[in-house]
Amino acid sequence: MESTLWHPVCASDDLGAAPLAVRLLERDLVLWRDAGGQARAFNDQCPHRGARLSLGRVQGDLLECPYHGWRFEGSGQCVAIPAAPEFTPPAGHRVGCFDVAETAGLVWVRLEASEAALPTIDGEDDPRLRKLTVGPYDVATSAPRIVENFLDLSHFGFVHEGWLGDREHVAQVPYQVSESAAGLLATGCRAWQPQSNRLAQQGSEVEYTYTVPGPYRAMLTKLPQAQSGYRDVIHLFVCPIEPERSRVWFRLALTDFDSSDDDLRAFQHTIFTQDQPVLESQRPRRLPLSGGELHSAADRLSTAYRRYLRQQGITFGVC
Numbered sequence: 001m002e003s004t005l006w007h008p009v010c011a012s013d014d015l016g017a018a019p020l021a022v023r024l025l026e027r028d029l030v031l032w033r034d035a036g037g038q039a040r041a042f043n044d045q046c047p048h049r050g051a052r053l054s055l056g057r058v059q060g061d062l063l064e065c066p067y068h069g070w071r072f073e074g075s076g077q078c079v080a081i082p083a084a085p086e087f088t089p090p091a092g093h094r095v096g097c098f099d100v101a102e103t104a105g106l107v108w109v110r111l112e113a114s115e116a117a118l119p120t121i122d123g124e125d126d127p128r129l130r131k132l133t134v135g136p137y138d139v140a141t142s143a144p145r146i147v148e149n150f151l152d153l154s155h156f157g158f159v160h161e162g163w164l165g166d167r168e169h170v171a172q173v174p175y176q177v178s179e180s181a182a183g184l185l186a187t188g189c190r191a192w193q194p195q196s197n198r199l200a201q202q203g204s205e206v207e208y209t210y211t212v213p214g215p216y217r218a219m220l221t222k223l224p225q226a227q228s229g230y231r232d233v234i235h236l237f238v239c240p241i242e243p244e245r246s247r248v249w250f251r252l253a254l255t256d257f258d259s260s261d262d263d264l265r266a267f268q269h270t271i272f273t274q275d276q277p278v279l280e281s282q283r284p285r286r287l288p289l290s291g292g293e294l295h296s297a298a299d300r301l302s303t304a305y306r307r308y309l310r311q312q313g314i315t316f317g318v319c
């Protein structure tokens, strides 16, 4: 099931003229750009003698293997074998290739053809919001543990004390969760935050909305009451590399046009590096979908997320 979904594999800016090795769902891939800038994704294993194509180089519209120089075009077809220049490689001389697309500053790959549409990213086309990609972060846990942490309001006062929360203000007000085939929506979430964003001058009650439009991604919007006109949209995108190893990006869409990219990244970095050690400490690393952990009334959204993963038939990164 997971192989029919689009997954982020690298930031668009990180894929330049050289081939790039990435890993998705326990499979090694090589990404490269052809002369027109079109991103391509192949199996990172040459069909000749198994060398890693990501050690090769891009020659115009062709990817050249590092070992004997076989050259492959964007469709995966081998078109030249330097040691046998008279030989025309037949149709079977090809490397496995996968669908690739780019959106929200990331390169996305789908391992298996499907009806799944490329994610539409809320806020991405809104010129009033400033976009920025933050990451990657390599995290030694499953993708669902990372998504669930992102949806969890009740850790703010402990993990992010002095930033997103205060341990004297952690009691949750009831919030609403609606579940549909399109995903989850939680509204009316509130948190008292000492420093809800980089520009906040004072603590403020912040209203949160969360959406989960796919198994390994989520989005939140934040409206701090003390700062009218301020709106944060933060997307979490997780690449499931292995069942217990993931790569994370955040895509920010903010009303803050004043802060520098570095300052905005530093804020997000501070928050996520507070989360990371706790995330990596959780056992099991895979998210338990059927029992094994205890819940309270404050965990309505995370229990809905677990139910959603079950309904979607997700097996990668869960137990």
Ligand code: FES
Pocket: 046, 047, 048, 049, 050, 051, 065, 066, 067, 068, 069, 070
């Ligand atoms: Fe790739 Fe020989 S292993 S060309």
Ligand code: CO
Pocket: 149, 155, 159, 160, 271, 275
């Ligand atoms: Co956190």
